[in-house]
Amino acid sequence: MPMASGLQVTPEVARAVELLRAGELVAFPTETVYGLGADASNPAAVAKIFTAKGRPADHPLIVHLPDAAALDAWAREVPEAARKLAAAFWPGPLTLILKRQAHVLNVVTGAQDTVGLRVPNHPLALALLQQFNGGIAAPSANRYGRISPTSAAHVRAELGAAVPLVLDGGPCTVGIESTIVDLSRGTPRVLRPGAITVADIARLLGETLPAQTTEGNTPRVAGSHAAHYAPRTPLRLVAGERLADALRTELDAGLRVAVLAHTATPMSAKNLAWHAAKCDAATYAHDLYATLRTLDEADQDLLLIEEPPATAAWLAVADRLQRAACGSGEDDET
Ligand code: TXA
Ligand code: MG
Numbered sequence: 001m002p003m004a005s006g007l008q009v010t011p012e013v014a015r016a017v018e019l020l021r022a023g024e025l026v027a028f029p030t031e032t033v034y035g036l037g038a039d040a041s042n043p044a045a046v047a048k049i050f051t052a053k054g055r056p057a058d059h060p061l062i063v064h065l066p067d068a069a070a071l072d073a074w075a076r077e078v079p080e081a082a083r084k085l086a087a088a089f090w091p092g093p094l095t096l097i098l099k100r101q102a103h104v105l106n107v108v109t110g111a112q113d114t115v116g117l118r119v120p121n122h123p124l125a126l127a128l129l130q131q132f133n134g135g136i137a138a139p140s141a142n143r144y145g146r147i148s149p150t151s152a153a154h155v156r157a158e159l160g161a162a163v164p165l166v167l168d169g170g171p172c173t174v175g176i177e178s179t180i181v182d183l184s185r186g187t188p189r190v191l192r193p194g195a196i197t198v199a200d201i202a203r204l205l206g207e208t209l210p211a212q213t214t215e216g217n218t219p220r221v222a223g224s225h226a227a228h229y230a231p232r233t234p235l236r237l238v239a240g241e242r243l244a245d246a247l248r249t250e251l252d253a254g255l256r257v258a259v260l261a262h263t264a265t266p267m268s269a270k271n272l273a274w275h276a277a278k279c280d281a282a283t284y285a286h287d288l289y290a291t292l293r294t295l296d297e298a299d300q301d302l303l304l305i306e307e308p309p310a311t312a313a314w315l316a317v318a319d320r321l322q323r324a325a326c327g328s329g330e331d332d333e334t
Pocket of ligand 1: 030032033034035036059060061062095097109112114115116118120138139140141176177178180
């Protein structure tokens with residue numbers, strides 16, 4: 001039956017809702033990355049997320065909601081700034097950290113007094129959320145510490161049989177995870193940069209935000225561990241002007257090298273695979289995880305990535321690349 005908003009409840013969405021109600025996991029597309037969802041009010045279901053991902057139990061999950069009207073059912077003492085942000089950016093790639101309602105499960109919040117909330121901007125996710133009519137707890141649908149999935153095929157490759165159903169909504173349009181803003185203690189603070197920038201938020205709220213904090217200050221935020229979003233192949237970031245020299249050294253040492261560069265002039269050599277990335281931050285972000293996956297699968301000895309510009313527009317991409325470099329070259333067990 002078509003829904004009031006015009007979103008279609010397909011048989012796949014109906015099946016996904018059945019699975020969620022039965023306490024099973026469902027992977028679903030969002031505009032940022034694919035999520036691994038469970039009924040946020042069912043502790044046994046949420047526990048399955050941690051098992052499937054191999055994720056430490058104290059890492060809190062974002063609860064996905066069908067619309068901003070659901071905010072007060074999950075958060076208390078919601079400040080005006082949160083309502084403004086929700087009105088302006090939801091559905092969209094923005095997660096709000098707010099004080100939680102008492103019923104919100106400890107397994108969802110990592111036993112904190114706060115909860116992360118987001119309304120994703122993808123028709124399939126919204127159809128699922130509206131039909132489910134509850135909160136869906138969902139981290140990115142990758143193994144812990146690894147590259148986030150931006151297609152249904154990535155999810156299947158990451159999690160395989162651990163997920164009974166993967167809803168396929170095509171490639172994600174944004175490509176990196178949502179911006180996370182903490183509104184639970186006074187001045188809003190960005191904990192994770194994303195497509196919605198610090199400047200976008202400051203402009204909307206009419207106030208300046210503290211400069212992006214370093215990971216040491218961020219309470220249990222995704223990727224707050226330096227190593228995250230990481231390929232198995234060792235990955236190094238190199239400034240554009242030093243790329244040719246660094247590459248020559250590695251090739252001379254007999255390594256097989258893949259390069260991802262957005263400004264440097266392409267080179268060709270034996271044992272070298274050159275990938276030209278787009279030079280605008282949004283397109284680069286959109287392609288980033290799929291590109292890292294492809295490069296990782298090519299089984300090279302080293303990935304050399306040209307450092308992105310140190311500008312606000314590239315902040316989210318730079319954050320993901322630095323964390324990917326930190327955790328690269330490690331096995332799942334480490
Ligand atoms: O774009 C996204 O945000 C994607 C899609 C699926 O919505 N989700 C995502 O989830 O990136 P995840 O779990 O990979 O990263 C979200 C992070 C959590 O790991 C956690 O660190 C942070 O959000 N978070 C959730 N609740 C929090 C809280 N109460 N306080 C601080 N950080 C929190
Ligand atoms: Mg994640």
